[in-house]
Each structure stands twice: as C-alpha cells, then as structure tokens.
Amino acid sequence: MSRYIGNWIMIITLPYMLAGIFLGVGYAVGGKNASINFYKNTGISDPALYSILGGAIMIATMIILENTGGYIREEQLIGTFELHYLTPNSTLQIWFFHILPIATIMIGIFSITITPILLFKGNLLSFSEWLIAATVIFLSLMPLAGIGLVIAALTVRFKEVWAIVNVINSVITLLSGFYYPLEIFPEMVQTIALLVPSSTAVKILRTIIQHRYTSLNFGPQIILFLVLSMIYLSSGYITYKRWENAARKNGELSKY
Amino acid sequence: MEKIKAENLRKIFITKERRGIFKGEKRKVEALKGISFAINKGEIFGLLGPNGAGKTTTIKILSTLLLPDDGDAWVNGYHVVKEANKVREIIGVSLYSDRGFYWKLTGYENLMYFAYLYHLNPEYAKKRIKYLLDILELSKDADRLVEEYSTGMKSKLNFARALIHDPEIIFLDEPTIGLDPNSARKIREIIRDLKKEGKTILLTTHNMYEADILCDRIAIINKGKIIALGTPNELKSVVEKDRVIEIQIYGILNGLTDKIRKINGVKRVGLIQEEKSLKNRIKVIMESDDVVPEVLRILVSEKIKVESIKSVEPSLEDVFVYLTGERLEKEE
Amino acid sequence: MQLEKTENSQSINGKYLKGIMSIFLELYATASRGYKIYFRYTAWFIADLITTPIWILVFLLPILMFLPKEQWNNPTTINFFFWAMVMWDIVGAGLWSFGQAIRREQQTGTLEFLFLTNANRIIMFTRSIFTRGLELTIMFAYMVIVFKLLFGVDIILRNILGVIFILTLGLLIAMGFGEIYGALVLRFKNIGPVTNILEFVILGISGIFFPISRLPDQIRLISLLSPFTYIAEMTRYMAMGIETYLDPGFELILMILMAIIFNAIGFVTILYIEKNLKKTGKLGAY
Ligand SMILES: Nc1ncnc2c1ncn2[C@@H]1O[C@H](COP(=O)(O)OP(=O)(O)OP(=O)(O)O)[C@@H](O)[C@H]1O
Numbered sequence: 001m002s003r004y005i006g007n008w009i010m011i012i013t014l015p016y017m018l019a020g021i022f023l024g025v026g027y028a029v030g031g032k033n034a035s036i037n038f039y040k041n042t043g044i045s046d047p048a049l050y051s052i053l054g055g056a057i058m059i060a061t062m063i064i065l066e067n068t069g070g071y072i073r074e075e076q077l078i079g080t081f082e083l084h085y086l087t088p089n090s091t092l093q094i095w096f097f098h099i100l101p102i103a104t105i106m107i108g109i110f111s112i113t114i115t116p117i118l119l120f121k122g123n124l125l126s127f128s129e130w131l132i133a134a135t136v137i138f139l140s141l142m143p144l145a146g147i148g149l150v151i152a153a154l155t156v157r158f159k160e161v162w163a164i165v166n167v168i169n170s171v172i173t174l175l176s177g178f179y180y181p182l183e184i185f186p187e188m189v190q191t192i193a194l195l196v197p198s199s200t201a202v203k204i205l206r207t208i209i210q211h212r213y214t215s216l217n218f219g220p221q222i223i224l225f226l227v228l229s230m231i232y233l234s235s236g237y238i239t240y241k242r243w244e245n246a247a248r249k250n251g252e253l254s255k256y
Numbered sequence: 257m258e259k260i261k262a263e264n265l266r267k268i269f270i271t272k273e274r275r276g277i278f279k280g281e282k283r284k285v286e287a288l289k290g291i292s293f294a295i296n297k298g299e300i301f302g303l304l305g306p307n308g309a310g311k312t313t314t315i316k317i318l319s320t321l322l323l324p325d326d327g328d329a330w331v332n333g334y335h336v337v338k339e340a341n342k343v344r345e346i347i348g349v350s351l352y353s354d355r356g357f358y359w360k361l362t363g364y365e366n367l368m369y370f371a372y373l374y375h376l377n378p379e380y381a382k383k384r385i386k387y388l389l390d391i392l393e394l395s396k397d398a399d400r401l402v403e404e405y406s407t408g409m410k411s412k413l414n415f416a417r418a419l420i421h422d423p424e425i426i427f428l429d430e431p432t433i434g435l436d437p438n439s440a441r442k443i444r445e446i447i448r449d450l451k452k453e454g455k456t457i458l459l460t461t462h463n464m465y466e467a468d469i470l471c472d473r474i475a476i477i478n479k480g481k482i483i484a485l486g487t488p489n490e491l492k493s494v495v496e497k498d499r500v501i502e503i504q505i506y507g508i509l510n511g512l513t514d515k516i517r518k519i520n521g522v523k524r525v526g527l528i529q530e531e532k533s534l535k536n537r538i539k540v541i542m543e544s545d546d547v548v549p550e551v552l553r554i555l556v557s558e559k560i561k562v563e564s565i566k567s568v569e570p571s572l573e574d575v576f577v578y579l580t581g582e583r584l585e586k587e588e
Numbered sequence: 589m590q591l592e593k594t595e596n597s598q599s600i601n602g603k604y605l606k607g608i609m610s611i612f613l614e615l616y617a618t619a620s621r622g623y624k625i626y627f628r629y630t631a632w633f634i635a636d637l638i639t640t641p642i643w644i645l646v647f648l649l650p651i652l653m654f655l656p657k658e659q660w661n662n663p664t665t666i667n668f669f670f671w672a673m674v675m676w677d678i679v680g681a682g683l684w685s686f687g688q689a690i691r692r693e694q695q696t697g698t699l700e701f702l703f704l705t706n707a708n709r710i711i712m713f714t715r716s717i718f719t720r721g722l723e724l725t726i727m728f729a730y731m732v733i734v735f736k737l738l739f740g741v742d743i744i745l746r747n748i749l750g751v752i753f754i755l756t757l758g759l760l761i762a763m764g765f766g767e768i769y770g771a772l773v774l775r776f777k778n779i780g781p782v783t784n785i786l787e788f789v790i791l792g793i794s795g796i797f798f799p800i801s802r803l804p805d806q807i808r809l810i811s812l813l814s815p816f817t818y819i820a821e822m823t824r825y826m827a828m829g830i831e832t833y834l835d836p837g838f839e840l841i842l843m844i845l846m847a848i849i850f851n852a853i854g855f856v857t858i859l860y861i862e863k864n865l866k867k868t869g870k871l872g873a874y
C-alpha cells in the first residue's frame with residue numbers, strides 16, 4: 001500500500017490541478033467576462049466545483065477502465081502472467097474480483113476528493129445525499145468494468161494494449177462531458193453519449209451535488225446503468241473467453 | 257600469464273524487506289565476503305556453487321557492471337574500477353537473462369545494434385554475426401522478432417552477443433541453462449573451441465558434469481566465500497577415501513535425509529531432485545561400506561520405494577555435497 | 589598488485605571504427621533502431637492519429653467555456669491553442685521519452701548490456717530524438733488539418749524556417765531536461781503519476797495558452813524560470829508575430845544557452861546514474 005501512496009495522492013489532487021489549469025487558463029483567456037461566459041455556456045456559476053466534480057468522476061472512470069487491462073499487461077511484462085494462469089482457480093475470477101474492491105475504493109476516493117471543495121464552500125453533503133451519490137457511482141462503474149474487461153480480453157490478443165486503452169479512454173472522456181455540457185454537441189453525438197455510462201453519472205451527480213436536488217426520479221437512469229452493465233460485462237466475458245482460448249492455442253499468453 | 261585476478265572482493269547489498277503493508281526494513285546481504293583467485297591465459301575456470309552463493313555477483317564485478325565495496329580486480333592487467341573502459345573493450349559477457357533484447361527487433365537486428373555500439377566495422381560485424389548465427393544454428397530464425405523466440409533461442413542469442421566482438425576474455429553466467437541436451441552440447445563444444453583459440457574463459461554453472469568436463473580449474477563458492485579451489489581431479493581427491501552410494505527413489509519423505517545423516521559413519525547426505533521426473537537421488541558419503549545395511553534398514557522402515565542402489569565413483573557432485581554439506585539444487 | 593598489461597589487440601584489420609566515425613556509427617545504430625521499432629508499433633501510430641483530435645477537443649472545450657460562443661472560431665485564439673498543443677508534445681517528449689529512457693532499458697533488461705559497451709552514454713539514451721522529431725513533424729502536419737476541420741481556422745505560419753529552428757532547439761532543451769529528470773525516474777521507479785502532474789504544472793506555468801504578460805506579476809516570475817516559456821514565446825513570435833515578453837534576441841540566446849547547459853548537466857547526471865546503479869546493483873532490476 002505504502003508503495004502506491006504517490007498514486008493515491010495524485011488521484012486525489014489531480015482533479016484540483018486540472019481545475020486549476022482550466023480555471024487559470026480560462027480566466028486568463030476569457031478576461032473580465034469569463035464568469036459570465038461560463039454561466040451562459042454551462043448554466044452554472046461555480047466553475048471551480050464544476051471542474052473538480054467532473055475531474056473526480058473522470059479519474060474514477062479512467063482507473064476502472066485501465067485497471068483490468070493494465071493489470072494483465074503488467075503481469076505479462078513481469079512474466080508472472082503465465083504462472084497465475086496455470087493455477088486452477090485463477091483466470092477470469094481474479095480479474096473480476098479485482099474490480100469490485102477497486103469500485104469500492106473509488107467511491108472512497110471520490111468522497112475524499114470532493115470534500116475539501118465542499119468544505120470550503122461550507123456546504124457538505126448530507127448522509128442521504130452522499131448515499132445516493134455513492135450508489136450512482138457504484139452503478140455507473142459496473143458497466144465501465146465491463147468495458148475494462150473487453151480491454152483485458154483484447155490485451156491477450158494485442159500486445160499494444162495501451163494504444164487501445166488510449167483510444168477507448170479518449171472517446172469515453174470526450175463523450176462524458178466531465179468539463180463541459182454535452183449540449184454543445186450535435187443531437188446525434190448526444191445520443192451516442194448515452195452508451196457511455198459516465199455521461200449519465202456526471203449529469204446525475206451534478207444535479208445532486210451542484211443543484212442539491214435529490215428528489216429527482218432516477219429510475220430510468222438506473223435501468224440504463226443495469227442494461228449497460230449487462231451488455232458490457234457479458235460482451236467482455238465473451239470476448240475474454242474467446243481470446244483466452246485462441247491465445248492458449250497459439251501460445252501467445254506470455255508474449256510481450 | 258594471469259589474465260584475470262581478483263583480490264579480496266567484497267560486496268554488500270542493501271535490500272528492503274517488505275513485510276505487511278507499511279513496514280519496510282533495511283537489511284544487508286553480504287553477497288561476497290572476500291574472494292580471491294587468479295585465472296591464467298587460455299584457461300577455462302569454473303565457479304560452482306548453490307543458489308545465491310555469489311557467482312553472478314563475482315562475474316558482474318569483473319565485467320564492470322557492479323562496483324565492489326572492497327578489494328581489487330584486474331582483467332588483462334586493467335583495473336575493473338579505474339580502467340573500466342579498457343576492461344570493457346576486451347571482455348565478452350553473457351549474463352543469465354531471458355530478457356535483455358529488444359522484442360520488436362529481429363535477432364539479427366539486435367546483434368547488429370550491439371555490434372555498432374561496440375564500434376565494430378559494419379563489414380566485419382555482418383560477417384561475424386553471420387558466422388555466430390551459423391555455428392549456433394540460429395540462422396533460420398535470425399529474421400524473426402525476438403518476441404517470438406523460445407527461451408533456448410534467447411540464450412543462444414545471448415551467447416552470440418557475448419562473442420560479437422571476438423573478445424579475448426569471456427565471462428559466461430550459466431551458459432547452458434534452459435538449453436536442451438543437444439544445444440547444451442553445442443555450446444560446450446564452442447566453449448572448448450574458444451579455449452583452443454587461446455581465449456580465457458570464466459563460467460558459472462550448476463551442472464557438475466559440465467564443470468567436470470569443461471573446466472581446467474574450479475572454485476567452489478558458498479555463501480560468498482571460496483571453500484575449495486583446484487582442478488577437478490584435485491577436488492575429487494577430497495572424497496577419494498570415502499565410499500559413495502547413490503540411491504534412486506520415487507518421491508521423497510520429509511526428514512529422510514536427516515535420519516540417514518544421523519547414522520554413525522555417514523559423513524554427508526545430499527538430495528538431488530530431478531526436475532522432470534518424480535525420481536530423486538540420494539547420495540550418501542560414508543566412511544566405509546559397513547554403514548550400508550543401516551541405510552537400507554531406514555529405507556525399509558520408512559517404506560520408501562527404491563528403484564536402485566549402487567555404489568559409485570566419487571564425482572564432482574560428491575565433492576560439492578561434501579563441501580557445502582546441505583542439499584544440492586535442482587539439476588538440468 | 590599489477591598484472592602484466594597486454595595492449596588490447598583491437599586495431600587489427602579495421603575491425604573497429606575509431607574517433608568520429610564511431611560516433612556516426614552510434615548515431616546510425618540508434619536512429620535506425622528507433623525508427624524500426626517505431627514503425628513496428630503500428631497500433632500506437634494509428635491510435636495517436638485517432639486520439640489526437642479527440643484530446644485536443646477534450647482539453648480545449650473546457651477553456652472555451654470561458655469565452656463567448658461567438659469567439660470559439662476566433663483565429664488568434666485558436667492559433668494560440670494550436671501552438672499550445674505543439675508545446676504539449678515537446679514537454680511530453682522531455683518527460684516521457686528522454687526522461688524515461690534509462691528506466692525503459694532497465695525494464696527491457698538491456699541496460700546491463702548497453703553498459704557493457706563503451707558507446708557514448710548520451711547518444712544511447714537520447715536516441716528518441718530521432719523518432720520524436722519525426723513524430724513531431726507528422727503530428728504537426730496532421731494537426732494543421734485537424735484544426736482546420738474542427739474549428740475552421742487556418743494555422744498562421746509567417747516564418748516557417750524560424751519555427752522549424754525554434755522547435756528543433758526546443759526539442760534539444762526538452763532532451764536535456766529529460767536527461768536530468770531521468771535521475772528522478774530511476775530513484776522512484778514508477779513515477780508515471782508524478783510525471784503526469786509535472787507535465788500539467790509545466791504546461792500551466794509556461795504560458796503556452798496566452799502571453800505571459802497577462803499573468804499576475806508573481807506568477808510571471810515563476811513562468812520566467814520555466815525553460816518551456818521561452819520555447820512557447822519564440823514559437824509564437826516566429827509563427828504569428830506575437831510580441832515576446834523579453835527581447836526576442838535575448839530569448840533566443842537564452843534558449844541556445846539552455847540547450848547547451850541542460851545537456852551538459854544531463855550528461856553528468858547520466859554518468860552519475862550509471863555509477864550509482866553499479867553501486868547498488870540495480871542495473872538489472874525491473
Ligand atoms: N541487486 C541486488 N540487490 C540485493 N541483493 C542482491 C542483488 N544481487 C544479488 N543479491 C544477493 O546477493 C547474493 C548473491 O547473489 P548472486 O546472484 O551472486 O548468486 P549466484 O551465485 O549467482 O546464484 P544463482 O545460482 O542463483 O544464480 C544473493 O543472496 C542475492 O540475493
């Protein structure tokens with residue numbers, strides 16, 4: 001754990017640093033009308049909270065995505081992958097049960113990340129607000145884990161996994177609207193963005209944390225999460241099994 | 257004429273022990289506790305010892321890859337720390353590692369890259385690499401990416417890299433590990449040919465047989481110290497007066513060797529585990545044949561499945577068992 | 589104790605190349621090695637082409653939120669952003685390519701074998717200059733098109749030779765910077781996350797999105813300490829004719845000096861790293 005302490009610090013501070021850069025550059029470029037412009041474009045008058053919240057969700061999303069694929073890749077590099085592989089109770093379960101704890105950790109990290117800024121605004125979340133937020137994060141991370149599993153499956157086949165991760169990451173980031181409203185995109189793009197679970201998560205969390213509006217009916221969104229989870233997890237599983245078999249045949253498991 | 261000389265080499269590694277989540281303690285590992293030897297021109301000198309004895313550490317110090325904490329060493333008369341550049345020019349080194357190559361380059365390209373870093377004339381390099389690939393029977397795989405190479409192919413490529421600039425002094429760390437019997441024999445032949453050309457060779461190995469047939473002189477090293485040094489025959493004379501029996505058994509029982517060791521008249525017991533079969537060999541070094549019945553009694557009472565028992569000529573293996581006391585490591 | 593020294597018998601029949609020729613040989617070897625590997629990672633190349641425009645949007649859209657909608661296609665604003673993206677590549681080259689060079693060889697397991705040769709250490713570990721140079725050229729041309737398509741804005745290039753010169757110089761500065769940073773990378777091993785943060789900090793303080801004259805005084809002082817500030821300033825000066833904060837001639841001389849000094853310190857750093865790794869026995873570590 002202590003070995004990764006740098007990572008945790010970075011995970012928690014990165015949203016603040018990014019917000020700092022966006023706000024810094026934004027105000028420098030936008031001049032004295034910057035705040036007004038921001039309100040007109042996003043409908044929100046607090047760019048700091050807006051950016052930090054978006055950043056916190058972005059980090060959680062990326063970690064989940066990279067974790068499954070990245071974990072395998074690392075093992076391949078070190079050469080222990082094949083060893084793990086040979087023990088009977090490993091294979092898929094290891095990667096999958098790796099994800100659940102991470103999702104829980106991500107909720108913790110998210111909470112820690114947004115606390116300072118909310119504290120600063122003197123406006124902490126109530127327990128019920130936090131509970132809803134945590135549930136939303138958890139639900140939205142499940143389909144993302146599914147995508148992560150697809151990545152993991154591709155890993156076994158394509159050694160240049162970071163190239164693939166990079167493409168998937170960039171598309172998901174673009175369509176999640178962590179730092180801008182998706183309404184600036186054409187209708188079509190907005191519809192496609194529904195397939196990206198984090199875009200819905202961002203919307204709900206903004207409603208809860210920024211507008212303090214919890215009595216909303218999240219039913220449709222929850223159904224969307226569940227459907228997406230099923231689609232991604234099962235396609236992840238199928239791809240994984242397929243490549244696993246193929247890789248076993250070609251003996252490519254440990255090729256880096 | 258002495259080509260390599262080591263005097264009182266010491267090396268201590270500082271490692272961090274990881275225990276639990278946050279705890280980390282510094283620990284000193286004394287890898288070499290003062291090692292001295294000299295190797296003559298044209299000699300094949302073997303370092304023999306159990307895992308962690310300090311063989312690789314010795315080779316790395318001599319090849320300028322590691323700085324000793326104390327002691328001196330010279331290669332071709334050049335000091336390995338103060339005249340490292342000169343030393344590097346004249347040595348070829350193969351370290352045991354199945355990494356160490358660029359996966360996205362072919363075997364040929366990898367060798368070419370290192371040849372250029374050795375400043376070899378391109379014409380010469382091409383000829384030399386072709387020659388090395390030929391004698392190592394790697395030619396047909398030369399244009400495949402290294403990421404597709406088998407462990408054995410990588411070992412051979414590693415060997416080729418050590419010889420790329422036709423060095424006069426060659427360090428080989430476990431040159432035949434991971435090779436099939438044919439390839440291993442091939443490598444040994446090449447090593448002998450190199451000796452004929454007048455090269456000086458320092459090699460490490462776990463393979464007693466290999467050490468016996470290849471080396472002019474051998475240093476047995478254990479826990480960072482040289483515990484015996486001499487020609488294979490000189491070393492064998494250590495156990496000359498003793499009787500050695502070899503027992504082939506299936507499986508192994510915990511504590512069996514200890515029980516045998518306790519018998520009066522038994523000097524050493526070594527367990528040699530064969531990697532690929534379930535069979536194990538137990539070597540018992542004893543004062544006289546009188547002890548044999550007692551050994552058999554234990555085997556019977558422990559219900560061990562014995563395949564064969566024979567009395568054998570003392571070999572280097574027995575010297576090793578005798579000197580290092582403990583069990584032997586896995587053999588090829 | 590001294591043994592009899594026999595002169596290393598190496599000069600026989602032109603087996604070795606000597607002097608300047610050996611340097612050329614090293615340069616040729618490292619360059620060709622770099623390009624071969626670069627083009628064998630086709631997936632990376634394609635991924636870069638796909639993701640570059642996406643990342644540009646991801647990074648620029650948040651900033652555009654602070655501007656009125658009418659200005660989202662303003663040529664000057666967008667041109668500033670274009671050069672900011674180019675600068676991002678240069679900073680990235682310093683931190684990721686040059687900074688991780690030794691660490692990467694260590695991970696591949698080739699470090700020990702490189703150090704067994706007497707090849708020039710700086711050439712061995714700065715070979716990415718070749719691939720990075722090519723990459724920058726390709727990306728540059730590609731981004732001109734992407735910016736035209738995304739924002740409908742043409743890239744202004746007043747003095748193309750000047751721009752090429754400044755960018756090359758910039759790459760050299762990034763190289764020296766990366767060599768020094770490499771010591772840190774080796775010390776702390778998996779420094780990836782920190783590198784990310786550092787990249788953002790550098791980008792943030794180096795006035796790559798707007799002239800540093802717009803910054804508050806104290807922050808501008810920090811900007812002036814960042815070598816990348818001058819690369820950004822001079823590039824915009826050459827490309828768009830934007831005034832520099834200090835005299836352009838002075839900034840140019842400063843850049844040349846930095847390129848020399850950084851690489852000199854970098855060289856010493858590499859030698860120090862080599863010695864240190866040989867002491868601790870970490871040459872072959874992962
Ligand atoms: N870089 C290092 N850091 C810490 N300890 C090390 C390092 N390299 C070697 N050691 C330790 O030094 C001792 C000697 O290691 P060395 O590699 O020389 O053994 P060896 O005789 O080559 O063994 P083997 O037969 O297993 O190759 C071992 O205890 C090892 O753990």
Ligand SMILES: [Mg+2]
Binds near residue numbers: 311352429
């Ligand atoms: Mg060893």
